[in-house]
Amino acid sequence: xxxxxxxxxxPGQALTHELGARPWQSPPQYSTVDEAVDYYTSRLSTPEAxxxxxxxxxxGIPVTSLANTIQMGSIMDGKHSIDVGMLVLPLIVExxxxxxxxxxxxxxxGLTDVKDNKTNEAILENIRTQMKEKAGEPVEEEPVVxxxxxxxxGLMARRA
Amino acid sequence: MINNPARELYSNMDIDKLKPVQExxxxxxxxRNSMSMPSGASSEPAFRVAQHMLIYRKQREMLKNGRTFT
Numbered sequence: 001x002x003x004x005x006x007x008x009x010x011p012g013q014a015l016t017h018e019l020g021a022r023p024w025q026s027p028p029q030y031s032t033v034d035e036a037v038d039y040y041t042s043r044l045s046t047p048e049a050x051x052x053x054x055x056x057x058x059x060g061i062p063v064t065s066l067a068n069t070i071q072m073g074s075i076m077d078g079k080h081s082i083d084v085g086m087l088v089l090p091l092i093v094e095x096x097x098x099x100x101x102x103x104x105x106x107x108x109x110g111l112t113d114v115k116d117n118k119t120n121e122a123i124l125e126n127i128r129t130q131m132k133e134k135a136g137e138p139v140e141e142e143p144v145v146x147x148x149x150x151x152x153x154g155l156m157a158r159r160a
Numbered sequence: 161m162i163n164n165p166a167r168e169l170y171s172n173m174d175i176d177k178l179k180p181v182q183e184x185x186x187x188x189x190x191x192r193n194s195m196s197m198p199s200g201a202s203s204e205p206a207f208r209v210a211q212h213m214l215i216y217r218k219q220r221e222m223l224k225n226g227r228t229f230t
Contacts, residue, residue: 033205037212064166090170091209094216101223111167 023078030080036088039079040070044095053096054103062110063100067092175210175217 020026030036043049056066070092071085080088093109100107152158202208 033209037209041212064164064170068164068166086165086169087205087209089166090173091213091216093166093170094213094220098216098220098223101220110164111170 024076026078028078028080028084030084033084033087036080036084037091039074040088040092041095044070044092044099050099050103053099054105057096057100057105057107060108062108063093063096064110067096173206173210173213175214178207178210178214 030039044053053066057063067089071089074080075082075085097107097109
């Protein structure tokens with residue numbers, strides 16, 4: 001018989017916390033985009049923040065991921081709302097790239113889609129075949145390897 | 161599902177086509193705006209963010225080209 005999971009949270013337990021106790025449940029500190037822009041430009045330009053950003057970018061973390069993490073952290077801290085965060089996010093990307101350029105480091109901006117750049121090899125091969133057929137060239141077919149039956153080697157095997 | 165909207169938001173800003181806001185002239189015969197809130201694109205928050213981005217991008221391109229800025 002399956003034992004009851006007594007350690008699991010009760011459904012709705014997440015909603016039982018006192019309303020307004022979490023930072024994101026109270027009104028945001030910066031309610032307008034202009035205030036949020038001032039907050040980020042001043043915060044990201046401090047020497048501590050700059051050195052941390054440089055270290056993270058040197059590890060190969062894309063700028064877009066870093067920017068998203070920063071703005072999500074600010075939402076959780078109750079600095080601004082999600083809407084303001086979405087509006088300010090491109091600016092954070094731009095500021096981080098500016099810092100990286102200023103320091104002269106190589107960084108991944110995260111703006112190029114990896115999936116788009118990858119070309120499917122099967123599609124390429126199909127195109128090559130079609131072009132060869134149009135040009136009248138003989139299409140190279142892979143040689144068919146005939147399977148040779150293995151001869152039984154057991155004691156009771158029939159001998160030739 | 162988009163986990164990180166930063167790439168899409170940054171690409172959609174399209175600040176290359178953005179025209180910089182011209183400063184208002186202060187002369188006596190200059191055109192005066194009404195006292196109400198500014199109308200048009202400049203009142204949009206995204207436009208103001210794009211203006212900030214434009215400044216940063218210009219400075220970044222100057223750094224890329226090896227020019228220093230003051």
